Amino acid sequence: MESSSLSSLLLFHVCFFLCLAPPLLATSSVVNANTSSNTNTTKHNHIWIGPIGHRLITVDIKGSGHFRSVQDAVDAVPENNRKNVLIQISPGNYVEKVVVPETKPYITFQGGGRESTFVEWHDRACDRGANGQQLRTYRTASVTVYANYFSARNISFKNTAPAPKPGMQGWQAVAFRISGDKAYFSGCGFYGAQDTLCDDAGRHYFKQCYIEGSIDFIFGNGRSMYKDCEVHSIATRFGSIGAHDRNRADEKTGFAFVNCTVTGTGPIYVGRAMGQYSRIVYAYTYFDDLVAHGGWDDWGHVNNNNKTVFFGVYKCWGPGAATVSRDRELDFETAHPFLAKSFVNGRHWIAPSDA
Template identity: 50%
Template sequence: MEYNCSLVTVVVVFLCGFRVCFSLTSDVHVKNFISWDDIKVDEHQTRLSDSRVNHNRSRVIVVNKNGGADSVTVQGAIDMVPENNTRRVKIYILPGIYREKVTVPKCKPYISFVGNAGQMSNTIISWNDKASDKDSNGINLGTYRSASVTIESDYFCATDITFENTVVQTPGEPGMQAVALRISGDKAMFYKVKVVGTQDTLLDEIGSHYFYQCHIQGSVDFIFGKSRSLYQDCVIESTAVRSGAIAAHRRDSPDDDTGFSFVNCKINGTGRIYLGRAWGNYSRAIYSNCYFDNIINPAGWTDWNDPLRQKYNLHS
């Protein structure tokens, strides 16, 4: 079935906010937006024997798990970027499964992850932590620290990459939250990326983010956080065996200008899922002009067993 809702005001607010952050121009000297050039690498001109080259005056670092490049790991390439970086650095990741836990720290903005064009499933960053796992001090990692990939910096962008957490949720078992991608930097863009997990797949934590033509997969609350994000032309795939939920957005105040907006997305998969769960009293998530397979719970939304949350939440 296809579901349309007239939520012009809210969608326009999202789009106007993003227009400041994301541009279709190619002036790499402008630091305050992301352009399409920031996610492009000329694969034919990048030589593994001399990959510290400039394309459009942006540095390119090549990662090849088999050697012969600047780094054999993604984290190794990130470590090569100087702190307080002021120009675009493109990390070109050759196909392969990179089994590592990756963090882009706050002090390293303007980083791009770029895979081979049209091959998002061939370049995978994968790990398998979950919330109940222990760190070296014997303390539970918790949901946030379970992330396979954490992006703390501003102006990050990625294309043709899969972010994966391979933990398989056991229904009813506590501590199974397992984040594949956590994004807490501001003004980030994801184009044709895949985010794969089960429970709590994508932690869209804080900031303004744009997801375009992406594929996001999970079962329970698999897109969650406090951010102000637009999901456009994305595939949202449920892998729930029985019940589940897509979005769990949270606002701490009715004045918070945040929320999830899903525009022209396709929602498919398995199970009987809610469009969202009200995480707190002011949750906000909107679906506009989206296509739904016959997997949506007829109730549409759930108040997380707290009827008071129905008063202020905006779910449409």
């Protein structure tokens, strides 16, 4: 390639990445990726600690990029990374298990399209790891992210383990686990059956994503907003969408679904109280005719009777909305905190054009 052409290509990639990179708050606070960001202990003294510089890494399964493997590209990012790193992943099926450690923040996975770029693996909770012990749910993830300031665009993540039949144990199979803070997803797909998306800990924003599963297929103790997403059930006998694991009244965690569509097969619960203080809100969301009687499940917490969980609905519609809304309809004042990106403190780290 001639030098002038190479320079033009590099300039294009740098400009392209600048458009993708999320804005970062000028502050000295950093949240540990292995803990939830739900306390108020963060101190802000306005010292810039954000990334400096940019780096492009290309991945192509056919060999025309810097690497053939997504994990190899992640491994090429140095520990304690201080650059915005764009990992550009060409269309293809990348059959591998990927981990982004907490020492590698500011990484973006940019795929070639949700329907053409896939990272997939097949672990189940009952499978055994290298140490001979069962993996259990959280370690089954095809992709696990512990790092802060991770983002993904136009790419899909799968766990291809077969869907469990009713009553089968140990078949939880996570496609993606996000345990870092301030993570952003746009135009992504998440495919699995039981426990597809582990929304584990931290603040997260999902925009125009597709999430598919059967049982508790969005679960964890994240503080997350799902905006303009399609949530699709493949339940064959009985299923559930969200299982939130908030366990204290002072935690700021919860799942907020805004302007989403709920489709597929049922019957399904739209929310379950994985934790004693589970918090899930649906607003301006369409529900197909697949909602189970009662709509919600308190997970059998003794003496709970839904007194400590917070399940709410605001101006939802569709043939299944009446079942979801029964005794759960919120007024504007109560619903308002869950309707905007401020729910995840998004004005500090999500560009207005991305919200």
